[in-house]
Amino acid sequence: MSIKVTPEFRTRALAFKAGLIVLVVLAGILFVTFKAQTGMPFAKTTEVQALVSNVHSLRANDAVRQFSKRIGRVSSIDYQDGAALVTMELDGDVDVYRDAHVELWDLSALATKFVALDPGTPEAGEIGDEPIPASQTDDSADVYQLLDVLDPKTRSAATSTLRALGGGVAGHAKDIQHLLAAAPDLLGDLGAVSAALAAPETDLVGLLDNVETVSGRLRGRESEMRQLMDRSQETLAAVSVDSGEPLRRTVDQLPQTLEHTERAMSSLQTPLADTGHAMRSLRPGADALGRSERDLRGFLRESVPVAKQVPPVAKTAIPAVEDLTQTVADARPLAPMVRQALADLKVPLGVLAPYAPEMATLFLRGRSFVSQGPQPGVRYARLGLTPGVNTVTGGLIASGDASLPQNMYPRPGEAQNDRAEGLTPPGLPLGVN
Template sequence: MTTPEQRSVKRSVRAGLVVFAMIAAAVFITFKAQTGVPFAATTTVRAAIADVHSLKVNDEVREHSKRIGRVAAIDYADGVAMVTMQLDGEVGVYRDAHAEIWDVSALATKFVELDRGGPEAGLLGDQPIEATRNVGSADLYQLLDVLDTPTRDAATRLVRELGGGVAGHARDLQDVLAVAPDLVQDLGVVSDALASEQARLPELLRGADRLAGRLQGRQQEISSLLAQTDQTLQAVNVDGGKPLGDTLDRLPSTLDSVRQALDTVRTPLSDTAVAMRSLEFGASALAQSENDLRAVLVDGVPVVNKIPGVAGLANPAIEELTHTASDARPLAPQVTRALSDLVTPLQVLAPYAPEMGQLFVRGQSFVSQGPTPGTRYARLGLAPGLATATGGLLSSGNFAQNQYPKPGEASYDRAQGLPPGIPLGGN
């Protein structure tokens, strides 16, 4: 008969065995999970591949980049790697199947990309996929082998210097990565702007190419210019940049003074612009008459030489004219008043200017030359009307008279008779 203590010990032993079995099963499943689902059906395929590089056992086997199995083993014989692949489940692999070694990333992690072929080619069976149908791995160093030695050396220096520059700037790199999404978005906007037709990026690149071509061979001049620029900047930075800071502090007031000065100059400049536009036609005419002007200046030299003598002879007359002008100065107000008084009668006579001109023309006809040369005769014809002789008591009948014609009516009366509204024999 077992005691309670013995039963408790047995229960503890059984519980310990169960826990141990569960731990062992979990460990087994964990390790087995690397090779697929435990106790699940699999399909084994072999492929001869010339170069697998860093491909390892348990690396993935994919089809169209989707995992379908793992690499179970890698054996080497006669310089060729025999890769044994274990596919999940019972799947068909056909004679036209082929395998390629692809990269997961630039860190040399590999996987097998398997194309199982088509049923029309028939099942592959236990035969391996021939090496001629497969594509080996291409590592990064092989890509770099395409570059020549100077280029590889320059790339090596670039990577080394980049690593040295990044070292110690982990926090800065984190900040950059934190704002990277915004930077990428801004980069997209900039890319769209550069790709637009308004940006004319091809022309910009061609212009940059022409500029680079023109700068070719002038490296020494550019180096000298940069050295001079460095000296200039060092001079600007003298005394810790204090003189420059003082100048910048005074710059706003100076700019205000300059603005006021420019506002003051604006009106004279506008007048100057108007004057220059007015002079434009004269300058054009002067340019067109350049040859004539040159001839006048050449031919005028003898005349200019005579000017001093003529001026000397004219001095007495000019002095007398000066005295005359001085003596005539008191008459200037009377002449001004006389001209002012003439304004009214001249305004009255102005409409009759054509008739006054005709008076002088007809006066010449009045004293026209006769049949004998040197002898002139005056012709005067009088035709008084009855109204004139009787003082207007009696009408002249059909004899038209207009004693006070308006401007322009005298010629009309002579050619056509009285204008409408003027009675026969008088006004």
């Protein structure tokens, strides 16, 4: 008895085989994806343990480095005999000796740690399965321990100050965007100011000294200033002397004076136009400052205790400030180079300013992409399955249509709405990209 194979049966068989192959490939990709965070699959590793008195915020999967080069990861952290037993998984066949040394370092100011491993010397002999003793390990020092030098009252006041300052700037992303948009023009003006400060005829140190001298001399002379205003009244009375004849002669010469003034005012039009542009650029920031007046008031109230700590610190800083005066004078030749660097930033900042929202969205989505995990310290990428979409390509190519147009270079603000404007493949919900 023979079985007749129809074309429809052959088509279904081929479709079944193709689907099976796709499932196998997808399973392989998922396996490599989940294993990527713990190293390459099936690669040879060397396991080393170390006893550390205090690991602080060190976690599993944090990096192990040797001379700043990543050589492995922390596979687990257990506790025994009052110390943390850190198990490290090193890439490849690594020799570790009895005089090995381990230190815990900060990778960033956000308390991310890594293990610095010195494998030791061959003369000491291989360590084998024994852990590196605690006497050969150094604990990590966190940034927050620096605040221990302050008394509780100062720490509390500093906390309140930072909280009030954070509340004052919160919710002003648009104002920051406006500031970035105006940054090229502001940098140009800053370059002009830097050029003026770097000019040989500008005695910046002498100017600061003179300002300090004038301020010191005016302090405590309020009564003399009041007397000066009283004498101004006598001066005005003197103007009307001799029936105003001196004033009449002055008025006769006024037309010629006004002509000179008109020429001077014409010369001032360009600087005033630049000033008007600068004031328009500063208006959004000024409006935001007005809206944050309540938070600023709280900040000023809470900063009083902190300000009381300033005089002792200022007295201690007097020798350093005196040395800084000479340092500023010696650093004057660097001002032209700083001006050139700021001018060079004008073009890249002008290009990146329109893409500020997209850059913020990129970091937010990058964080959520690996935000899930079965247990603390283990993270994996999340893939969503949508009917009619090739999940291997992430929905970039629709099933049955390999010629779907794609816009690789969207304009500012068009990236997340790109598919909603005509590039969405059939059967794919709007906004999926």
